[in-house]
Amino acid sequence: MVAAGTQAIALVSLVGESAVALGGWCAHPARVRWRPILFNLRTAGVDALPIVGLLSFLLGIVVAYQGADQLRQYGANIFVADLVGLSMLREFAPLMTAIIMAGRCGSAYAAQIGTMAVTQEIDAMRTIGIAPIEMLVLPKIIALCIAMPLLTVFADVMGVAGGMWMAQVQLGVNPTQFLERFTKAVSVTSYVVGIGKAPVFAAIIALVGCFQGFRTQGGADSVGQHTTRAVVQSIFLVIVVDALFSVAFSVLDL
Amino acid sequence: MTDGTPIIVMHQVQTRFGEHVVHKGIDLQVRPGEIFAVIGGSGSGKSTLLREMILLHTPNEGTVEVLGTPLAGIAAEDAMALRQRFGVLFQQGGLFGSLTVLENIGLPLREHRPLSDAEVDDIAREKLALVGLLPEAANLYPSELSGGMVKRAALARALVLEPELLFLDEPTAGLDPQSAAGIDALVLDLRQQSGLTIVMITHDLDLLWQVVDRVAVLGDGIVQGLGSMAELAKMDVPAIRPFFSGPRAHAAQAQAASL
Numbered sequence: 001m002v003a004a005g006t007q008a009i010a011l012v013s014l015v016g017e018s019a020v021a022l023g024g025w026c027a028h029p030a031r032v033r034w035r036p037i038l039f040n041l042r043t044a045g046v047d048a049l050p051i052v053g054l055l056s057f058l059l060g061i062v063v064a065y066q067g068a069d070q071l072r073q074y075g076a077n078i079f080v081a082d083l084v085g086l087s088m089l090r091e092f093a094p095l096m097t098a099i100i101m102a103g104r105c106g107s108a109y110a111a112q113i114g115t116m117a118v119t120q121e122i123d124a125m126r127t128i129g130i131a132p133i134e135m136l137v138l139p140k141i142i143a144l145c146i147a148m149p150l151l152t153v154f155a156d157v158m159g160v161a162g163g164m165w166m167a168q169v170q171l172g173v174n175p176t177q178f179l180e181r182f183t184k185a186v187s188v189t190s191y192v193v194g195i196g197k198a199p200v201f202a203a204i205i206a207l208v209g210c211f212q213g214f215r216t217q218g219g220a221d222s223v224g225q226h227t228t229r230a231v232v233q234s235i236f237l238v239i240v241v242d243a244l245f246s247v248a249f250s251v252l253d254l
Numbered sequence: 255m256t257d258g259t260p261i262i263v264m265h266q267v268q269t270r271f272g273e274h275v276v277h278k279g280i281d282l283q284v285r286p287g288e289i290f291a292v293i294g295g296s297g298s299g300k301s302t303l304l305r306e307m308i309l310l311h312t313p314n315e316g317t318v319e320v321l322g323t324p325l326a327g328i329a330a331e332d333a334m335a336l337r338q339r340f341g342v343l344f345q346q347g348g349l350f351g352s353l354t355v356l357e358n359i360g361l362p363l364r365e366h367r368p369l370s371d372a373e374v375d376d377i378a379r380e381k382l383a384l385v386g387l388l389p390e391a392a393n394l395y396p397s398e399l400s401g402g403m404v405k406r407a408a409l410a411r412a413l414v415l416e417p418e419l420l421f422l423d424e425p426t427a428g429l430d431p432q433s434a435a436g437i438d439a440l441v442l443d444l445r446q447q448s449g450l451t452i453v454m455i456t457h458d459l460d461l462l463w464q465v466v467d468r469v470a471v472l473g474d475g476i477v478q479g480l481g482s483m484a485e486l487a488k489m490d491v492p493a494i495r496p497f498f499s500g501p502r503a504h505a506a507q508a509q510a511a512s513l
Contacts, residue, residue: 115351124348127308128362128411129337 007215014211018141021133036139044105044140045147049154052100056155059092060084060162068170077171081181084163089186089194093155095242097148098201102234106209109140110230113213114223122214132214141206148202149195156194189254197245201238208234259322261286261419261451262307267316269302276302277313278475289445289452289465293497294472300455301345301423303472307453308342308421309333321419338366340419341412345427347404349396349411356382356392359411366415381410385440402433409440420444422454426461434458438465459503463510471497483510 025032067083113136116122125132160182167173173181212230216222262284269277276299284290292300305311306318309325318325323336342348349358359378363369369377382392385406396404405425412420425441426434438461444450456462462469463483471479471486473493479486487498487507497503 119351120344120346120348121350123305123310124342124344124350124408126310127337127340127342128365129334130361130365 010215011207011211014137014214015207017133018137018207021131021138025134025138031134033134033139036135037143040139040143041147043108044101044144045150048101048104048147048151051104052097052151052155053158055100056088056093056096056158057162059096060088060159060164061166063087063092063159064163064166065170068166072171077167077173078177078181079185080163080167080171080173081178082185084160084167085182085186086190088159088163089156090190091194091242093159094152094194094197094201095238096159097152097155097198098205098238098242099235101144101148101151101202102205102209102231102238105140105144106205106230106234107227109206109209110212110216110227111223112136113210114216114226117214117216118219118223136213137206137210140210141203144202144206145199149198152195152198156191193245193249193254197242200241200245204237204241205234208237259286260284260319261321262453263317263319264303264306265317265319267303267306267313267318269299269306269311269313275475277316279316280472280475280477282470282477282480284451284453285468286451287445287449288467289441289454291454291456291462291466291469292472293456293462293469294493295496298472299475300472304421304423304453304455308340309337338362338415339417340421341415341417342421343405343409343412343423343425345423347396347408349399349404349408351396354393354395355387355399355407358396358407359414362411362415377414378410381414382407384413385410386436400433402429402436405429405433405437406440413444416448418451420450420452422452422456424455424457426456426458434460437461441465459497459506460509462497463506483507 064080064084067080071077071079071083113122122132125135164175164178167178168175209230212226212233216226260283264280264282267277267280280303292303294300302311306313307320309328312326321336321339323332328336349355350361353361356375356378359381360374363374363377379389379392382389387403387406387410391399391403391407396407399407422441426437429437441452442465445452454466466483468480468482469486470477471494478491478493479489486494498507
């Protein structure tokens with residue numbers, strides 16, 4: 001319990017340091033490190049497209065397939081568009097993307113920084129006069145905060161495509177009917193609510209990954225341990241925050 | 255910096271990690287142009303002492319002054335300026351795995367000097383030659399280097415900003431005798447060429463006897479003895495004895511005497 005408390009405080013202090021460093025960048029834009037930002041944008045964004053697309057497509061299929069039986073009983077076949085559209089756009093696409101990114105990027109961040117800590121590269125960086133926060137943490141947060149909303153849009157499209165295909169196969173709802181119903185059922189608000197969560201999830205994943213990396217001490221064992229913790233903690237926090245979002249949105253009537 | 259002003263002054267430095275007391279009160283001074291070594295058993299706090307000199311750790315009590323700058327509560331800009339005046343060779347080299355040897359050596363220049371890429375590469379190549387690496391090593395990645403080459407490349411990076419002060423953390427640990435002898439010669443060369451002040455942590459008796467001017471022996475959280483190896487050899491302090499008794503110590507001592 002005490003350990004969890006000190007960890008939480010350390011995490012908050014990393015958030016604070018990152019915010020200060022980000023403020024410094026805003027005040028002196030010449031100091032912004034574009035190269036690592038762009039590099040991270042490619043590894044976290046472009047390279048993740050296939051896996052995010054495939055899994056969202058499959059998730060769309062599963063949602064439509066599971067719903068199909070129930071809807072058919074009531075003769076409410078067309079409502080498959082409501083089911084797939086709302087669930088994918090509001091919940092599944094952002095959450096699925098976040099979970100994939102936690103597994104893909106959060107772990108990579110923790111392992112990279114952890115290995116650098118073990119091989120004294122972080123110490124070397126500090127003595128050379130490069131702030132590890134600016135070189136290692138901020139570029140990852142910024143890149144992921146840009147990449148995740150875009151990936152979520154892609155996941156929306158792929159998920160709905162999966163559901164649309166299953167609607168045709170299982171319920172005989174053709175794409176034209178599906179899309180017509182889809183535009184009526186799904187408001188712009190639902191779409192924005194889903195996308196809006198993505199940068200928050202991105203910040204959580206990047207911060208927790210980096211945080212666990214910096215806590216690595218000793219050897220290879222510790223790198224493995226903290227990489228695991230990075231994934232578990234970031235998925236945990238993402239789901240907790242997602243639940244809070246749901247409560248907040250329902251209170252706000254969104 | 256005028257002659258005689260100490261390069262590093264540590265006064266009553268105390269360090270604790272939780273309940274564990276590492277330093278009870280360390281006092282030492284490093285003079286300009288000397289090669290100074292810190293020795294002591296495992297866990298005696300040598301590495302922590304070095305980290306306190308290079309702004310990686312802050313002692314709980316006491317003051318540290320490096321190149322005339324007090325380190326306690328140092329402002330970010332002053333710390334940045336100070337860091338450019340010393341170089342550090344880490345025990346494991348600390349070379350960046352994602353950069354080639356040449357990029358590693360050139361990195362401090364790229365960060366702190368307004369030079370073109372070609373100029374940076376030229377200076378980096380010069381330092382590469384200075385530490386005795388072949389030009390072919392320039393485009394290798396750290397993972398492709400042998401232990402001795404890693405230390406040499408890291409040393410080149412530590413020297414690239416022409417520092418006044420050089421810190422070496424176990425420069426010969428984990429090297430074969432021939433590579434270790436090469437590093438000994440390199441350290442001596444460096445001092446002769448540029449009048450660099452060098453502070454090192456080492457267990458290497460050859461290095462201690464043949465290269466180092468003065469040695470501080472850490473034990474039980476304080477400096478047990480301070481002086482040249484010959485002076486220390488005459489002292490009767492239990493913590494110092496292991497470095498002067500036993501066949502390895504005698505051999506190193508005899509070899510130094512014959513030089």
